[in-house]
Amino acid sequence: MRNFEFYNPVRIIFGKGRIAKLSGLIPQNANILLTYGGGSIKRNGIYDQVIAALKGFNVIEFGGIEANPHYETLMKGVEQIKAHKIDFLLAVGGGSVLDGTKFMAAAALWEGSDPWEILSRRNEVSVSVAIPVGTVLTLPATGSEMNGGAVVTRWETKDKLAFSSEKVMPLFSILDPEVVFSLPQRQVANGIADAFIHTMEQYLTYPVNAPVQDKFAESLLTTLIDEGPKVLANRTDYDAAANFMWAATMALNGIIGVGVPQDWASHMIGHELTALHGIDHGRTLCIILPGVMRVKRTNKEAKILQYGERVWKITEGTTAEKIDAIIAKTVDFFESLGIGTKLSDYGIGAEIIPTIIGRFENRGIKAFGERGDVTLEEIAKILELQLK
Amino acid sequence: MRNFEFYNPVRIIFGKGRIAKLSGLIPQNANILLTYGGGSIKRNGIYDQVIAALKGFNVIEFGGIEANPHYETLMKGVEQIKAHKIDFLLAVGGGSVLDGTKFMAAAALWEGSDPWEILSRRNEVSVSVAIPVGTVLTLPATGSEMNGGAVVTRWETKDKLAFSSEKVMPLFSILDPEVVFSLPQRQVANGIADAFIHTMEQYLTYPVNAPVQDKFAESLLTTLIDEGPKVLANRTDYDAAANFMWAATMALNGIIGVGVPQDWASHMIGHELTALHGIDHGRTLCIILPGVMRVKRTNKEAKILQYGERVWKITEGTTAEKIDAIIAKTVDFFESLGIGTKLSDYGIGAEIIPTIIGRFENRGIKAFGERGDVTLEEIAKILELQLK
Numbered sequence: 001m002r003n004f005e006f007y008n009p010v011r012i013i014f015g016k017g018r019i020a021k022l023s024g025l026i027p028q029n030a031n032i033l034l035t036y037g038g039g040s041i042k043r044n045g046i047y048d049q050v051i052a053a054l055k056g057f058n059v060i061e062f063g064g065i066e067a068n069p070h071y072e073t074l075m076k077g078v079e080q081i082k083a084h085k086i087d088f089l090l091a092v093g094g095g096s097v098l099d100g101t102k103f104m105a106a107a108a109l110w111e112g113s114d115p116w117e118i119l120s121r122r123n124e125v126s127v128s129v130a131i132p133v134g135t136v137l138t139l140p141a142t143g144s145e146m147n148g149g150a151v152v153t154r155w156e157t158k159d160k161l162a163f164s165s166e167k168v169m170p171l172f173s174i175l176d177p178e179v180v181f182s183l184p185q186r187q188v189a190n191g192i193a194d195a196f197i198h199t200m201e202q203y204l205t206y207p208v209n210a211p212v213q214d215k216f217a218e219s220l221l222t223t224l225i226d227e228g229p230k231v232l233a234n235r236t237d238y239d240a241a242a243n244f245m246w247a248a249t250m251a252l253n254g255i256i257g258v259g260v261p262q263d264w265a266s267h268m269i270g271h272e273l274t275a276l277h278g279i280d281h282g283r284t285l286c287i288i289l290p291g292v293m294r295v296k297r298t299n300k301e302a303k304i305l306q307y308g309e310r311v312w313k314i315t316e317g318t319t320a321e322k323i324d325a326i327i328a329k330t331v332d333f334f335e336s337l338g339i340g341t342k343l344s345d346y347g348i349g350a351e352i353i354p355t356i357i358g359r360f361e362n363r364g365i366k367a368f369g370e371r372g373d374v375t376l377e378e379i380a381k382i383l384e385l386q387l388k
Numbered sequence: 389m390r391n392f393e394f395y396n397p398v399r400i401i402f403g404k405g406r407i408a409k410l411s412g413l414i415p416q417n418a419n420i421l422l423t424y425g426g427g428s429i430k431r432n433g434i435y436d437q438v439i440a441a442l443k444g445f446n447v448i449e450f451g452g453i454e455a456n457p458h459y460e461t462l463m464k465g466v467e468q469i470k471a472h473k474i475d476f477l478l479a480v481g482g483g484s485v486l487d488g489t490k491f492m493a494a495a496a497l498w499e500g501s502d503p504w505e506i507l508s509r510r511n512e513v514s515v516s517v518a519i520p521v522g523t524v525l526t527l528p529a530t531g532s533e534m535n536g537g538a539v540v541t542r543w544e545t546k547d548k549l550a551f552s553s554e555k556v557m558p559l560f561s562i563l564d565p566e567v568v569f570s571l572p573q574r575q576v577a578n579g580i581a582d583a584f585i586h587t588m589e590q591y592l593t594y595p596v597n598a599p600v601q602d603k604f605a606e607s608l609l610t611t612l613i614d615e616g617p618k619v620l621a622n623r624t625d626y627d628a629a630a631n632f633m634w635a636a637t638m639a640l641n642g643i644i645g646v647g648v649p650q651d652w653a654s655h656m657i658g659h660e661l662t663a664l665h666g667i668d669h670g671r672t673l674c675i676i677l678p679g680v681m682r683v684k685r686t687n688k689e690a691k692i693l694q695y696g697e698r699v700w701k702i703t704e705g706t707t708a709e710k711i712d713a714i715i716a717k718t719v720d721f722f723e724s725l726g727i728g729t730k731l732s733d734y735g736i737g738a739e740i741i742p743t744i745i746g747r748f749e750n751r752g753i754k755a756f757g758e759r760g761d762v763t764l765e766e767i768a769k770i771l772e773l774q775l776k
Contacts, residue, residue, distance in 0.1 A: 001630045003403025008396070014647065015391025209627040211614065212634050215607030223599045239597040242389045246600050246647070255643065259402065259634070 001259040011172040022053035030088040044182040069100030071154040081108040095142025099150035102168035105130040119161040127165035135173045140245040141191030143252025145173035160275040180241035189337040190282030192228035195248035197285040202257040205370035265368035286334040291382035344388035389647040399560040410441035418476040432570040457488030459542040469496040483530025487538035490556035493518040507549035515553035523561040528633040529579030531640025533561035548663040568629035577725040578670030580616035583636035585673040590645035593758035653756035674722040679770035732776035
C-alpha cells in the first residue's frame with residue numbers, strides 16, 4: 001500500500017424525510033443562495049420541501065445551472081453572491097448543480113485576477129478560502145456530495161476542466177433516496193454507469209497489495225450490478241434506491257482510492273466527448289472504458305483478471321479468453337442499462353479522433369493512466385476501437 | 389437500510405515516515421501535553437521521532453497512562469492541563485492512551501460538577517467542548533484513532549464505562565505501519581481480535597438490505613483473517629502490517645456501521661471481565677463473542693449463515709450443522725492467534741456469573757443486543773457456555 005492522506009469532513013444525513021433537518025444544519029442568520037438546475041425540483045416537490053425547511057432564513061434563488069455547468073452561468077451566480085452578501089450556498093440538485101456551486105463558492109472569494117485560473121491553472125494555484133456549501137442531492141451519480149471536486153465547462157471554448165479543494169467540500173449533504181423515485185430512466189442509467197466507472201478508475205490499475213481498498217471497490221461494483229437494474233425496473237423500490245445512492249456516494253468520497261494507483265483516462269477522454277458533442281457524462285465513460293480495457297489489457301492484466309473473477313465469476317479459459325469475456329460482460333452491463341458503448345451509437349465518426357488529439361496537444365497533455373503511458377497515440381487507438 | 393448520520397472529520401496521515409509531518413498539523417504556538425503510556429515509545433524510537441518533530445513547540449509530558457486507562461490517572465492529567473494552560477493534546481500510544489486523552493480533553497473543560505458524569509451519565513449529558521486532540525497510533529486495534537469514542541475505568545469501583553462525542557474526535561491521526569514491527573506477539577493478537585470483533589458487532593445482527601455495509605464488513609473480516617497471521621509470523625512484513633492497520637481503523641470509524649443494527653453485547657460483557665480480572669480487552673471479546681453466537685444462534689441465523697458462507701466458505705450441511713461449523717471456525721481463528729476463548733483459560737470459574745449479573749443489576753441494565761433481548765438471564769447463559 002502506498003502512503004496516503006485521507007480527510008473527509010462532510011456530514012451525511014441519509015434517509016427518508018431528512019430535508020426537514022436543513023434548518024438545524026445551516027448557521028443562523030445566514031444569507032443563503034439557493035442554487036438549482038433546470039427546475040425539475042419544482043416539479044417533484046423537493047423545492048417545496050426545501051423552502052419549507054428554510055423558513056426564517058434569508059434566501060435568494062439562483063436557478064438554471066445546466067448539465068456540465070457553464071463557467072459563464074456560474075459567474076452570473078458569483079455576481080449574485082457579491083450583490084446580496086451571500087454567506088452560505090445551498091445546492092439542490094445533481095452533480096452539475098453541486099459542482100457548479102462548489103466552483104462559485106471558490107470563485108466568489110478568489111483573490112487572483114481571474115477565477116478561471118482555479119480550473120486552468122489547477123496544478124499551480126490552490127483555493128485557500130471558499131463560501132460554505134451545503135447540498136441536497138437529487139441524483140445519485142457523481143459523488144460530488146461527499147468530496148471536494150468539481151468539473152466546469154467554459155462554453156465559449158468548449159473546455160471542460162476539473163479542480164479539487166478541501167475548502168469546497170460540503171459542510172453537509174442530505175441524501176434522501178426517495179429523490180430517485182421521480183428520476184427519468186436515462187438519468188438513473190447514467191448515474192449507475194458513472195458510479196461504476198468511478199470505482200473502476202480507482203481499481204483497474206495494477207495490484208499494490210491493498211486488500212481493503214480492492215474488496216471495498218468490488219463491493220461497490222457488485223452492489224451497483226445487483227441494485228442498479230432493480231432501480232431501473234421499479235423506481236419506488238426504496239431499498240434499491242438507498243443502496244444505489246449510498247454506493248454512488250462511497251464510490252468517490254476517497255475511501256476506495258486511498259493508497260492505490262488510479263487511472264482517470266476514461267474520464268479525461270470522456271470529458272472531450274461531452275464538451276464537443278454534449279453526450280451525457282455517464283455515457284461517455286461507457287464508450288471509453290471498454291476501449292481503455294482493450295488497449296491496456298496487458299498492463300492491466302492482473303487487475304482485469306481479479307475483477308473478472310471476483311465481480312463476474314469468470315474463471316474458465318486462457319488469459320486472453322478470460323479478458324475477452326470480462327470486457328464483453330462489462331460492455332453488456334452498460335448496454336443492459338440502455339447505454340450505447342460505441343461512438344457510432346451517437347452519430348460520431350472517425351473525424352473525432354484528430355479533433356480530440358489536437359485539443360490535448362494544445363493543452364500540452366502527453367498521456368494519462370496509472371503509469372502515465374496512455375499516450376496520445378494510444379488515445380487515438382482507444383477511440384478507433386470504439387468507433388463501431 | 390435505516391436512516392443514519394455519518395460524520396468523521398479525522399485527518400488520516402498513513403504510511404512510512406509520517407511522524408515527521410507532525411509540526412505542520414498542530415497549530416503554531418500551541419501548548420502541547422504529550423500523553424503516552426508505560427514508556428514503550430521510549431524503547432522503540434517513536435518518542436524520539438515525536439520529540440524531533442515537535443521542535444519549537446512548548447511540550448509538557450504526561451506519561452504513565454495504563455491499559456484500560458484509570459479515571460484516577462487521567463484526572464491527574466487534567467490538573468496538568470489546567471496548570472500549564474495546555475491547548476493541544478498529542479496522544480502517542482494505543483487505544484488506552486488515545487481513549488484516556490480524549491477523556492482528558494473533555495474533562496478539562498467540563499462545566500458540570502464532576503467529570504465522571506461524562507461516563508456515568510452519558511445518556512443524559514453531552515460534551516459540548518473539548519481541547520483539540522491529535523494522535524500518533526502505536527498499536528492497531530481499537531479504532532480510537534478515527535472515532536469519538538473512549539472507554540475509561542474507575543479503579544476505585546472497577547467500573548469500565550464508555551462515552552462518545554464528536555468533540556473528541558482527533559483532529560488528525562498519524563498511522564505509520566512500521567510501529568507494528570516492534571510490537572509483542574500478544575498485543576498484535578489482541579489487536580487482530582479486537583478489530584475482528586468490532587466488525588462482527590456491527591455486522592452479526594439481522595439483515596436490513598444494506599449490501600454496501602455488509603460487504604465492507606466482510607472485506608475487513610477476510611482481510612484480518614488473511615493478513616493477521618502474516619503479521620504474527622513476520623513482524624516486519626510492511627504490507628501485512630499496513631493492511632492490518634488500515635483494516636483496524638476502518639473497523640470502527642463508522643463506515644461499516646451506518647444504517648444497520650448493531651450488537652455491542654460482547655463488548656459490554658467483556659468490559660466486566662477486564663474490570664474485574666484485568667484480562668486484556670481483545671481476549672475478553674474472544675471469550676464472549678462465541679457465547680453470544682451460541683445463545684443467539686436462532687435470532688442471528690440469517691447473518692451467521694451469510695457470514696459463514698462469505699467469510700469461511702461454509703455451505704454444506706443442515707442449518708444447525710453449518711452454524712456449529714461457523715462458530716467452530718470463529719473459535720479456531722481466535723485460538724490460532726494464541727488467544728484462549730474459555731473463562732477457565734484465565735483461571736476464572738462459575739463464581740464470576742452472579743458477580744457480573746449483580747453489577748449489571750446495580751447499574752439498572754436489563755439487556756443488550758440489537759433487539760434488546762440479550763437479557764441478564766441470557767448473559768448468565770453466555771458466561772456459563774464459555775466456562776470451559
